[in-house]
Amino acid sequence: MNVALIGSGGREHAIAYKISESNLLTKLYILPGNPGTAKLGANVKIDIKNAHEVVSFCKDKEIDLVVIGPEQPLVDGLANVLRQNEIFVFGPDKEAAKIEAEKSFAKSIMDAARVPTAKYIEFDASKYDRAKDFLKQKKYPCVIKANGLAAGKGVVICNSAEEAEKTLRSFFIEKIFGASGEKILIEEFLSGEEASVFAITDGNDFICLPSSQDHKRIGENDTGKNTGGMGAYSPAPIVTPNIMEEIVVRIIAPTLKALKNDGKAFIGCLYAGLIFTDKGPKVIEFNCRFGDPETQAVLPLLKGDFLRLLYSAAEGKIDKNIISYNGGASVCIVAASSGYPDSYKKGFEIKGLDNLPDDIIVYHAGTSEADGKIITNGGRVLGVTSVVPENDLVRAKSKAYEALEQINFENIYYRKDIADKAIRMNQ
Numbered sequence: 001m002n003v004a005l006i007g008s009g010g011r012e013h014a015i016a017y018k019i020s021e022s023n024l025l026t027k028l029y030i031l032p033g034n035p036g037t038a039k040l041g042a043n044v045k046i047d048i049k050n051a052h053e054v055v056s057f058c059k060d061k062e063i064d065l066v067v068i069g070p071e072q073p074l075v076d077g078l079a080n081v082l083r084q085n086e087i088f089v090f091g092p093d094k095e096a097a098k099i100e101a102e103k104s105f106a107k108s109i110m111d112a113a114r115v116p117t118a119k120y121i122e123f124d125a126s127k128y129d130r131a132k133d134f135l136k137q138k139k140y141p142c143v144i145k146a147n148g149l150a151a152g153k154g155v156v157i158c159n160s161a162e163e164a165e166k167t168l169r170s171f172f173i174e175k176i177f178g179a180s181g182e183k184i185l186i187e188e189f190l191s192g193e194e195a196s197v198f199a200i201t202d203g204n205d206f207i208c209l210p211s212s213q214d215h216k217r218i219g220e221n222d223t224g225k226n227t228g229g230m231g232a233y234s235p236a237p238i239v240t241p242n243i244m245e246e247i248v249v250r251i252i253a254p255t256l257k258a259l260k261n262d263g264k265a266f267i268g269c270l271y272a273g274l275i276f277t278d279k280g281p282k283v284i285e286f287n288c289r290f291g292d293p294e295t296q297a298v299l300p301l302l303k304g305d306f307l308r309l310l311y312s313a314a315e316g317k318i319d320k321n322i323i324s325y326n327g328g329a330s331v332c333i334v335a336a337s338s339g340y341p342d343s344y345k346k347g348f349e350i351k352g353l354d355n356l357p358d359d360i361i362v363y364h365a366g367t368s369e370a371d372g373k374i375i376t377n378g379g380r381v382l383g384v385t386s387v388v389p390e391n392d393l394v395r396a397k398s399k400a401y402e403a404l405e406q407i408n409f410e411n412i413y414y415r416k417d418i419a420d421k422a423i424r425m426n427q
Contacts, residue, residue, distance in 0.1 A: 007069030010365035022307035036364030148180030203265035231418035340379035
């Protein structure tokens, strides 16, 4: 089977790594890929925004399956164009991808399906004064979200009316998120532990992968600005078998049914970002693709043929018996460039990537290659990931940080508390 994987980040490196293990695989192409994926298949420099160029490539290489990693190509409709050309795709059409691209649409789907989520109210930029008045009367903390895509940074927790008004101004007047912030949701603040669940679906049936938890804030103890993710671990101990069953019955199944009833059947990976309140699990957000860096921690814990699973979903006949949880644990720590998520320098050589233990996988995210050397080329540079055969997050964390101590580049920064919340929960 010839496979084309769309994307260039750590998530795509993790997907490529898992696909490469399949006996079904003949040739893997990564469009455009990174230095890490180059060791698993053929990187192809191509403009993934140009759907017709991608279609032409797929026809030329006789691609049997396209796996789309990032949200933007899905929101732009790449899956639509590929399917119109009779190419199997793992990833939703742009209509279903609205569940991530438009938070107001996601809320409407949850309302229709009676899926538990935070109470909310919507405002657009033309209602700036009305929104200001509303915030003056609001109880704090509250949450302000950009309605559109904002690279994981469009969510602000406001602890006072002054902070909320400043945030509102940054969205509506300063337009820090452009068109994505021209409409906002003001939500009630939900308190509790968070976790993520990936549902692999053919639009009708689905299977959930092991749970995980991301660490969004730049600083330890979840302080500072939101980022694209500073680390993750899997499985999340808060998601017990009983709670997973509740998530399946009350959240995943009704959401997929509501999407189908709305004429937007979802084929691909539905990401549920959850918070566990005193009233049970509620949805913080849905994404239309695998999460990053959760994917880097979850996929190594799967036994079975991952490629066969994705293909069966893409052809509309998901085979849920292909894969299962292997009983292990994984911790992924993001090594970032100091200054991220604001300004940072790049172009520094990364040392220490060789001779790491077999139970360590280093996923490339913001890297490039020059003169035979791997150099930094982004804010989130690497995902240093441990994989242990037993469900022991203490051991997994220890191994990940031991490996990270062998890796270095100028201005390296990483959080030192990834998985600590889970470990404390188990003590």
